[in-house]
Amino acid sequence: MKKLLRLYLRTSLVLRILVGFIVGSLIGVLFWTLSRSPGATVPQTVIGYITPFGQVFVHMLKMIVVPIIFFSLVVGASSLPIRKFGHIGLKTLGWYLLTSVLAAVLGTALALALDPGAGADLDAWRLLADGKTTEVHEIAEDIPEEGALSQILLNLFRNPFEALAAGNFLPIIVFAILFGLAIRVSIEAGDALRVKRLETLVDLLEACRDAMFELVDWILEYSPIGVLALSIVNFGLYGPSIVGPYVRVTLGVVCGIAAMVFVVYPMLLWAVTRRNPFGVLRRIKEPMIMAFITRSSAATLPVSIKTAEEELRIHNELASFSLPLGATINMDGVCVHLPMFAVLAANLFDVPLTLGALVVLVMTTVLSSIGAGGVPGGSLMLLFIILESMGLSAEQVAVIVALALGINPILDMFETMNNVTGDLVCSYAVASNENLIQSDSAKINDA
Incomplete structure (x- = not known):
């Protein structure tokens, strides 16, 4: 038994x-296939016993997300000189906005090319939406009445302790950055005694952050078991859901995400770094796989930060700022995903897609993606914003969201992997441009 355990621990974590x-x-x-048989209850019963092992893994990741975001952002914001922080912050936001626009344009172009729902029988699609109306109403109730943009602005400034307890990422990020900047400003303007106290505080926060990273290592040792359980549950409940009428929608989303990961990101990396972009992608495969399984950018964040610092050699002050920010506002996978259902809705309900309407679609997709939330299924709420901006009625919106619910667990895997990849690629591009990569980064080029 000890030999098997040693062999298990010596084997690559990614493998x-x-x-x-x-x-x-x-x-x-196999369970999904067996459950299709009349009267078969054993597969679903077994899945019920397996489910907690996967949920425990996701809960463990989420347990450490909030403290890692807080400690990492405070340390990162307090480590950079004020002028440099502003410059790097704007450049990071610019990269995130650029990739989101490219993803939205690519998603819209693919949706127009594949034309999902063209010539389809609306009644047949309505049948697919049956049984999802309750879930649609539950999602609709969670949409803030104030509107996406105003709600995001209001949500930036909340009671930090309430936000920490609720895991509300945007106000945590804002408070942590402001707190870190306040420390930095005080250090740069303070007397010797005050500076010493503040530097002691920064050292304490760094120690807390390092302890959290050690906890990440422990959780990752459990990850293969958690991934095994999550995979059994996901495929046991939904099966090969990407067949039948969903093929064209799924094909468009998966192809768009593959193009972002293997074409758009490598081109951007090569243009900025002049290094082998696929060497970078190989080094971030662990968070990519983790994002695919957990379907949560936020839950994957501890692994992303660890990989950025240890594999990509990005300086902590950048990684601890850009990755938590990206997990909240940079949702390239959502930008590929949403236009596909928008074009589907246009075809089903005869909504004309003029050039102006397509421009509005791209802009709305990019702006609304900021509120995707970094959690499983976060893009479903945004469908309401996109579809309502097209002038669809509440009943029509409900049909499309119900259709999206039917396939979302599969698409969400690819979408989240795209989000996390985009965060790491943008962080590496900014780090290369700002000379914030440690000197042994040549390994990346040769990988």
């Missing part, structure tokens, strides 16, 4: 995760 995903997927599809 263990991949094996867990493949084995779990096969078992899940």
